[in-house]
Amino acid sequence: REQVQSLADFWFKSEASTRQEIGFMLECFGAAVNDDVLRVTKADFDMRCKAYLADIFNSAPSIFMNNAKDAAELSYSLMIGLRSAVYFDDDIDLEEAHRLFLSSMLAMCGLD
Secondary structure (H helix, E strand, O other): OHHHHHHHHHHHHOHHHOHHHHHHHHHHHHHOOOOHHHHHHHHHHHHHHHHHHHHHHHOOOOOHHHOHHHHHHHHHHHHHHHHHHHHHOOOOOHHHHHHHHHHHHHHHOOOO
């Protein structure tokens, strides 16, 4: 539970969660499409995040879909998608994104 809370806080409540930081992240992701060095860096970032998420699921009381790798893929998509939504969608803010990510992760870990 503590790891999930810390992750949610980092992605949606920390200094890494300002509109400027999220915009910069999205710009870097976009630039990685046409830049080989950035593409490798982005792929490594994705792999490390998903491995961390899989570790969280492997230590959870239950694993969503009974597969830590699949659960990590879905939760990573949720995490990145919510950060993008906060940047582009006026109907969701960081507080709401934090709540959605945290409650989803806790449910996916069997901790709700």
